[in-house]
Amino acid sequence: MLENFSLRTIVEYLPLFGQGLVTTVWLSVLSFAGALAVGIVLAAMNLQRGWLFRVPAKAYIDAVRATPLLAQLYFLYFGLPRLGIILPELVVGILALSLNSGAYVAEIIRAGILSIPRGQVEAGVASGMTYVQRMRLVILPQAFKVTIPPLLGQAIVLVKDSALLSLIAVAELTRAGQLLASDRFMPAEGFITIAAFYLLLYYGLKGLAALSGRWLGLAGART
Amino acid sequence: MTKPIKGRTGMIEFRGVNKWFGTLNVLKDITLSVEPREVVVVCGPSGSGKSTLIRCINGLETIRDGDLVVDGQRLADPATNMTRLRTEIGFVFQSFNLYPHKTALENVTLAPIHVRKIPRAEAEKAGRELLAKVGLADKVNAYPAQLSGGQQQRVAIARCLGMRPKIMLFDEPTSALDPEMISEVLDVMVAVAEEGMTMMVVTHEMGFARKVAQRVVFMDAGAIVESGTPDEFFSHPKTDRSRAFLSKILRH
Amino acid sequence: MTKPIKGRTGMIEFRGVNKWFGTLNVLKDITLSVEPREVVVVCGPSGSGKSTLIRCINGLETIRDGDLVVDGQRLADPATNMTRLRTEIGFVFQSFNLYPHKTALENVTLAPIHVRKIPRAEAEKAGRELLAKVGLADKVNAYPAQLSGGQQQRVAIARCLGMRPKIMLFDEPTSALDPEMISEVLDVMVAVAEEGMTMMVVTHEMGFARKVAQRVVFMDAGAIVESGTPDEFFSHPKTDRSRAFLSKILRH
Amino acid sequence: GLTAAASAGTLDEITKRGELRVAVQTQGPPFSLVGAAGERTGSSVELAELMAKEMGVKITFLDFDWDGLIPALLSGKADLLVADMTPTLARAMKVAFTKPYMYTGSTVFTKADGKFKSTEDCKAKGTKIAVLLGATGEKEAKKAFPDADIKSYKGGGPLLLDAVNNGQADCGVNDVSAVKGQSTAYPAGSFTIMPDMLSKEPLAFATRYDEQDLLTWMNLFLDQVSLDGRLQKNLDYWVNSDDWKKDH
């Protein structure tokens, strides 16, 4: 398949890849924002002492982590209509990705928060900060330092998982490669091009993560 | 806000307080009243419960029985707004607990800006002055990891002073300092004390005790063994335990 | 193992050592030789570079220029086996750095078991004895988070003594201790010193300096300002800087 | 690798190996499916088995999903590819197709009690039309319903039926035999299958261009089975009736 690798065909399909890339990017951005929101709420619930919030949060996180995205996608896409809710594919896709990644993000955030030395929490408490202030000013900035790498990992997983949305008729990046494979029977060309584009996204994300680290002013945050 | 308490006298009132860590009775039946504007020095051997005692006052440790009343509010009372109360209690930790992601100045101004709602510019000006007072004018922008032990301790003290609380609790505030610095930092603390603050200081600096303390409390194995004016305590210790302890200090 | 060095005399030899943190010259042209079995006390104001000085000796800090020779081996020499060398250098950190996931006893026995290859049972027996010596017989199974400041510091000292190294470096080993405990711990250290160990101790315990040190080194702003026997230093300080420093101690 | 296989002759190699390696795609009835008892069967599958029988070797099915099907053939993991595949000219640039062994076409289907009653209804602007990703139906639908909203699904024909049945799509476009075969899993009369075809397409098997001997043999095989009626029997059983339902 490599001997007659056709760059020309790839170029011919580039516009299609471009469209797919754009879809993948904004789909992922929205989904990750959603995942962060879901994750923060779940983590906050999970860190409560009372069971009222903690138990449902834990149950949700476990259920989502223990089952494949595919099943969740079907649940939303074919299950919701049975309850009379018919949503556009894109909405279902973003919802599924957010709800799925949110569970992982929640665990990452929780682990980050628990890694903060007790003395830090006490210092915040002693100076009369409220729970929210403590979180915002003392704990989260430090937790972010440890959570940025795993969050980056989760973002990458999410970007790649978004390929699954081609199952429910969302035309994203993978779809373009598959088209090349099925129209022209050039799987090597199709897949390797997809890989190149995903790699591009990966390095983009990695740069962003590094930037956000610096941006949060973590330069001195080594102990 | 402030609820009247029957028979209220002190700014800080321990009434038969007991605390346990597992099977260890760290605080044994503590009864102690600290008047407003009083400066109390707490001393005693390592592990006797001094840190635990003052940590109870701002609710960092919970007590098992007895009553603890601070600024007229019972800590055990669910109606007590602990967050509000804590803004009036400054605390310097034995292990400093500086925020590693903030510079020295940011460490000092964080709570004034966000808790006291002082405008940033004003808070920073005050912060710089405080840091200068403890000899750190050139370290305002250094992160804790870039500071020596003594410098970190001074930032911690400045951070506490910056809140201008009613009550100040110090846990061995000069342990990491050289004698020269100790006297400078103590001078800052003395100046603050003279402005009429209530203070409890865990320290073994007997010079400080003599100079500013109205009372010395001696703890051993979780109990208050002796309590009296510095003069009484240093010259006529009442118990064998405190006599033995003092003899070691003097021999030094 | 030991490579002969020309003109070798000391156990620890600084020869024109300079160190910078960014633009800050923390160690300025340090030249200092510590003989085998000598006990040297390092003192000086906070931030003067005392911790940095002793951290250089076991290679925790790297130096920019000058030479540092320890136990006959040049630290800068790539052939020097730092791990091997460090087994011969004990270090007590100013901030203790206990292993939070190990109990007090495990903290003490970890290196003897894995570095010295002492059988576990034997190491534990020795560890228990050491902990008892520093007054922690009842805390062998406590984790650092369950210990008071002074207890943590004593574990750190026991951890260092447990390795029976040739050289011991202490960074303010009694800062978190009460006077009573200080004298007990210093007694343990004195006993060790008398067994013929080379020691450098950053401390402001002048009693200790007088009793065991052969030499006192006074640092200020990164430089060694004065160095002499305790008697010389305390009775006839040669520079204004050290006179001023001493006057503060005495006033105390 | 490839060149060695070519010079030795693929048929020689298959004979020597005693095994014909066939890549299939389990797209659903009637062409290729897993039967009630877990056995692999279907129209194409039986034809492949017939081929192996005529060759006198045993058959090994390599069951790839769509992504792996073409690579399997191109990389030489499989000797030939048996799927309900339309030999387009573009595809024939890469693989060698046999002569067509049957003709089918894309058709439109809708939910029986829905408001889309005819192919015309589906032409309305914004109609949601379900097609299979990369299948011929996808292209035909784009041509026939320029104003519609074409949704390409992955995972096989039955999912199109599911999507239409659930209301995710208004109409579906797929191969007529596939639609007929697969709709039998639903209660009779669930779907309206339009009588008019959008297109007429041949179906063929595929192999590599460096396997000319195998290609020649396969073409001869197709001639033979259509002459002796075995092909017609297969198609009558699987494609032109519901007879297979009784047995599988």
Add this chain to the structure above:
Amino acid sequence: MIWQQLQSLAGSYPLALRGLGMTVMLSLVSLVLGTLIGFGLGILRTGGNRLISSVIGAWVDLIRGTPFLVQIFLIFFILPELGIELDAFTAGIIALTNLAACFICEIVVAGIRSVPTGQVEAALASGLSRWHRMRQVVLPQAMRIVLPPLVGQYVLLIKDSSVVSAIGLTDLTRVGWLVVQRVPNGLLVFFLVGLGYFIVCYPLIMLARRLEQRMGAAHGEVQL
């Protein structure tokens, strides 16, 4: 209709069992291997050697940054062109192990970097060898940070193993796709597939939680 579908699903249970077996086998082997290699890579990566560390970094980036489908595709279909012929199961194991190792490497690196420098200094100062420093001081403390994402990664990898159907292995997800051809009820079929994964993944999650609690107790857990 549901009843009829369930009946015909019941007939597929041997197939489903085989699929589950394949998923478990693949995941088990590659998770064990991937964990060992991943920890090794992580430790090497944080070790002093610049060259080794950047080579590992580049490889990890490459693997993390590209779709797993493409990796498995290259290993199974393209490597033969370079003379390396692998059967599908071996190719699947290699691809999954590699993927696991790279993701775990990153997690381990982040964990190791989260250990305060004072801890490493203390270990250095007592002359612990590099191995003992890692084994006794750094890794146990890093594990607190590592464990939650590690288990998350395990679970993700078990689910990622479904991609092996592209090279002809019949795993649990593939069984779902096969069955849905005859029982065209995606919701029902994939609910059951999801249940299969749940049975495999949930005990893992529970185990991690148990371990985490045990470690937390020793550290004096943070009370927010």
